[in-house]
Amino acid sequence: MALRRFDLEAGGDTFAFKPETEEKIAFWRGKYPAEKQRSAVIPLLWLAQKDNDGWLSEPAMREVADRLEMPYIRVYEVATFYTMFRLQPVGKYHIQLCGTTPCQLRGAESLKDVCKKEIGNPMYVTDDGRLSWEEVECLGACVNAPMVQINDDYYEDLTEDSFQKIIGKLKNGVEAQAGPQVDRINSAPEGGTATLTDPALFDGSRNEVSRLPSLVEDKEADAPDASSSGKPEESAPTNTKREVPEKSNTGKTTLISNKEKEELAGERPETVEVAAEEQDDLKRIKGIGPKNEGALNELGIFTFKQIAAWTPENVDWVEDYMSFPGRIEREDWIGQAKTLAEGGETEFSKRVDAGDVPSSQDDED
Numbered sequence: 001m002a003l004r005r006f007d008l009e010a011g012g013d014t015f016a017f018k019p020e021t022e023e024k025i026a027f028w029r030g031k032y033p034a035e036k037q038r039s040a041v042i043p044l045l046w047l048a049q050k051d052n053d054g055w056l057s058e059p060a061m062r063e064v065a066d067r068l069e070m071p072y073i074r075v076y077e078v079a080t081f082y083t084m085f086r087l088q089p090v091g092k093y094h095i096q097l098c099g100t101t102p103c104q105l106r107g108a109e110s111l112k113d114v115c116k117k118e119i120g121n122p123m124y125v126t127d128d129g130r131l132s133w134e135e136v137e138c139l140g141a142c143v144n145a146p147m148v149q150i151n152d153d154y155y156e157d158l159t160e161d162s163f164q165k166i167i168g169k170l171k172n173g174v175e176a177q178a179g180p181q182v183d184r185i186n187s188a189p190e191g192g193t194a195t196l197t198d199p200a201l202f203d204g205s206r207n208e209v210s211r212l213p214s215l216v217e218d219k220e221a222d223a224p225d226a227s228s229s230g231k232p233e234e235s236a237p238t239n240t241k242r243e244v245p246e247k248s249n250t251g252k253t254t255l256i257s258n259k260e261k262e263e264l265a266g267e268r269p270e271t272v273e274v275a276a277e278e279q280d281d282l283k284r285i286k287g288i289g290p291k292n293e294g295a296l297n298e299l300g301i302f303t304f305k306q307i308a309a310w311t312p313e314n315v316d317w318v319e320d321y322m323s324f325p326g327r328i329e330r331e332d333w334i335g336q337a338k339t340l341a342e343g344g345e346t347e348f349s350k351r352v353d354a355g356d357v358p359s360s361q362d363d364e365d
């Protein structure tokens, strides 16, 4: 880290924010309550630095302290701690050159030589007032090492040659293109993307495969029907869906894969016939949204009473089937169901009934 000296003389006796900066000051101050206004010290110092030709004079710091009703020393401590604040005059284009290990290993030393040759020693301002430079610690762009920051922009993947050209442009008052100075976008591979190039990865066509393998099929109509296909049940692949004998009173048939049926832990809850008008809104149970309610209905579960009567083995089976181990107990579905089955209310069911949970809670996965 370069030695930082505070230039007490160069700043004169006065400083004033530019009129157009007042709105920004109000914005930053507005982020903090009246008794915490000093929390805005960094943004105000930053604005003061911008209004003071890129550095902080003593009057500028005092102005910030007065605005925030802070002791001067507190503002001084902040300004001298952060290297983003300059304590002596800088050029119109001030270069912060990263000299930390990744940049150093990738050629920062040669960039330093360019600065010394083209500008002079650190913090020296060229006679035309255009350029100055200093060495700083990592600027967080190591993947594009070596790099420099010039005013507010990063110039990355530099070589001695490309850096020299940038400085040459700035010397002549010509803006130089910021960003990587090689053929890459941000920190993507040089020459273009080399992996994940299949357009199908980004056109949404792969969304289908993101389904968990043990979830109930959304579209029963699309599911293969072993009995109607005439194929013997044994011939169905073990990872495809087929119908199991139990049917719910919706007339729909529950679809479970052979593998799931064989491996599910616990015991399947009893399926009952429930007239449509006697079915409960299971979404009044916290943890059951439209998707889970649909899945439960397909299993023949329609009422709070049914859920309230689940045994631990039933819970194991449903959790295994719906692929969310531990959730039924964690969310206390059975306790909620008992309360609701007896005509009571829960905090969540009250919110559902009041319309505060429009979809009766989305399913969480």
Ligand code: FES
Pocket (backbone or CB within 6 Å): 098, 099, 100, 101, 102, 103, 104, 137, 138, 139, 140, 141, 142, 143, 145, 146, 147
């Ligand atoms: S080491 Fe230079 S940006 Fe991190």
